[in-house]
Structure formats: structure tokens, C-alpha cells
Amino acid sequence: MTPGESLDRIGTELNGLSIDYRRLNWAKYTTGMDFGVNEAYGRILSFLENKETWDKLMEAGNSRLDPVDARKAEILTRSFRPFHLSPEMNELAVRIQRLTSALSGVLNTHRCSVGGRERNATEIEKLLSSEPDRALRKEAFLSRVQVSDALAEAGFLDLLELRREYAKGMGERDFVAYSLKEQELEPDMFSAWPEALGEILPRMERTRANLAEGCAGISDIMPWDESFIASSLAPELDSHVDMTDFLSPIAELFAGFGFDVPAMNITYDIFPRRNKSEWGYNFPIQTGTDSRILANVRNRYSDFRVLLHETGHGVHSFTSDPGQAVLNMGISGIVSEGIANLFGSFFTRRAFYSNFFTGNEAEGHFSNLSKWKRATQLTALGRILFDGSLYTSSPGSLQEIERLRWQTDADLFNREPYSNRPVWANTIHHTTHPIYLHNYLLGDLTCDMLETVFLKREGVGDITEKPEAFGEFLREEVVAPSGMYPFPELFRRISGEDLSLSFLVRRIREELEG
């Protein structure tokens, strides 16, 4: 066996075990039933811990390799190495995974109570977007605090401690640096972000205030006003659509770019039910073979935002090469979120909304909505940097976590606490995907970068003027090489620029001032 074949064989086996694990997770998230998630994870761990496989990997990695095989060796080594440091680290990894899984169960099955009545997340979202009574919206928003106690009781603080310990064991400064390095990003990436935000913050706040005042008469925007303002700017968001045929408009949009969605094996589970996770996900079960979407629609136009985004993930899977098991493991989450966000953004673009709304009125509404979203985009930094502070500080109690949350808002946005307790625990990423939230923002940034590069090269004003060429550009220049390079390098290859938040700040400024 050549070293390259040896690498492929290890990758294929690891991929097979991951596929089983993802299938079981899908069952757990869609039904609340656990058919052996921990056992499947255990099988992945035993494979990663296997000394013989590790030796084979090292042997192959130390051979003379072409650039593709060298990249494969690098990707696989990153997965295996943590399990060949010490038995203590292996045990720590298992404890982290078990606790994460238990806590995700708490979050997925928890229901908040508003006015003494149990409400699921989609009902709360509906209240927040359409309830004109501000006091009721406030109550609905703050009901999300309820899950904080349940999460803390189930061991969230222990989870943080275990992760901090793990990063130390890996020889890293802290869990943030460890995670960013694992994602092939600069360990200090976040440190320049507050300053970049500071440059544009006054402009953002002015735009937000003008739009909120104009459409909803709100002069002091509170968290429970955010989605109400969005749906006041574009009442279309809340209008009823029949979701029984949700796939046709989606398929038509993607077909324009040369992607045949109905021909792809994408499963949609989109209606809410008891014990089903309340959010929206794509489960990338097996690249190019099996992709599944979990969502919770309530027959509103705004549901398409999630469906388009998650379908974007599915299409990404089916444009990747299923034969490249190892390289596919090297695809950055930012590329995935960038492509998904790009298609998600069609939700406010005429090419998609014209299926449901026509006329100048809708155009004006969606244009204001886009402006609002631009002016609001960087508020994501609050969650991203708070998530990091959970590891760079060492909160020892729920109260200290809550203080950190307020502190982040004060430092970044100069905002005062909006209540006696902040809402944070309902963001499942803090529990299941730590140091991941930046992928969405960098995904937005990537999405802007891809459009900018394409428009300039083709000399057009909108990607919908050359949709097939744009689809081709995504396939050939983004998806195809995406497993081969660490994200910052891929970004540089496509755009000719270094990855930094300034790309996004520039776009926001252009759009808010233009």
C-alpha cells in the first residue's frame, strides 16, 4: 500500500464511524430518542485512540508526499494527535463529550413559560416578531432566561472547566486559542475586533435608530424590539405562506445557478413537534450522499430564511467530491456558512421574494430590511466575544457568567443591562459548539467577498445577471479547493486580500452611507 492509499484507508474508516454518529444524532434531535449516541462516539474514540492506526498514520505522514497527500496527513494528524498524548486527555475528551450531549438534551427539551403557559421557541419568536404590545414582547424575550438555571444545574460550569483543562493539557494558553488553532485560524483573531467595531458603531447605531423610529416609533431599541422592528420594516416577513410546497420556490432559485436540488438526496424535517429540537440545522450525514435538514416552520415567509440557508449547506455537500473523505474533513466551517449565508440572503432579494410578493412596495420594504440587517450585523460580536470570555475568564458561578455577559455588552456597545438577568443560555452553541459563532460572521464576510470578486471579474452589477457562471465559480473556485487549504489561505487565493474584519466593516460603511 502506498502512503497515499494508507491515508485514504484511515480517512474512509473514520468517515464511516462519523456517519453512524451523525445518523444517531439526527434521530436524537428529531425525536428526542437516543439510540446510542454515546456508544457511537465511543467507537470513534477507540478508532482515534488505536495505537496501530496512529503508527500507520505517522509512517505515511513521514514519507515523501505530494501536496494533496501532505494535506491529508495534516488533516488526519490533527484529528488523531489529541488521543495520543496521555490516557488522562482521552478520558477528559470522553467526559466533555458526555456532558455536552447531556446538556444539549436539557436545551432541546426545555420549554419556556410565558404568562404561566408553556411556549416553544417558535412561538416565542412569533411573539417577538409580531406582538405590538411591548410589555408582552419583553416578557416573552426574558422567558429565555429560564433555561439558564436548568443548564447550570445540569453542569454547564463543569463543562467550561473541563474544556479549560483540556486546552491546558493541549499546551495552549486557553480554550479560545486552542479552538481557533484547531480551525486553522489565528489564535489572536478576536483581539482586533472591538476596535474594528468601534470604527463603524456610531454609524450603525444612527441607521438603526432612524429605521426603528420610522417604522415602529421606537427610539430606545431593546433586545425584545429587534425582530419586531425587522417585521415592521418588511411586514412580508410575517405573512402567511403555505409550506406544503416549500420546495418548489427553493428548487427554482437553485436551478438558476445550475444546482438541481430535487436530484440531491436532501431530507427535510421541517414541522415542529414535541421533543424535537427547536432550531434549524443541516446534518451533513455523508458528503455528496445524504444531507438532512431539521427546521421548525410555522407557515410564515420568514421561515424561508432558514430553509434557504440549510439548503445551501445541502447543495454544498452535493457539490463536494464524496470520494475525498479526508480533504472534505479539512473544509472550514466558514466556507460552509459562507455558501449557506449566500443562499440564505436570497430571502430578501427580488430573485426569491418575487415568488410571493410583487410591486414597488415590497421592494422598498426589503431594501429597508437589508439596510437594517447590515446595521445590525456586527451586534453578533456580543455573542462571539462573550462565548470566548467564558474560557479566558474563569466564571465560578452562574452569577459570574451573567456578569460577563453584561460586561461584554458594556465593553463593545456601551450598553447597560436591559434586565436583572441576561439571556444567553438559549444560544445552544455555548454548550454544543464552543468558539464556533464567529463562523457565521466570517461566513457573511466570505459571502460578501465572493460576490465582490465575481462582480468585478464579470463586470456585472448583480450575480443574478450571470447565475450559471456564478454557480460554476462556486463549484470550481470555492468548493473544489476548499478542503485543500486552511481558510485564511483560501480567502487570500480567491480575494487577493488578508482575512480580517475590515472587509466587512468596509461593506457595511458603503451600504449604510450609499
Ligand SMILES: [Zn+2]
Ligand atoms: Zn449554517
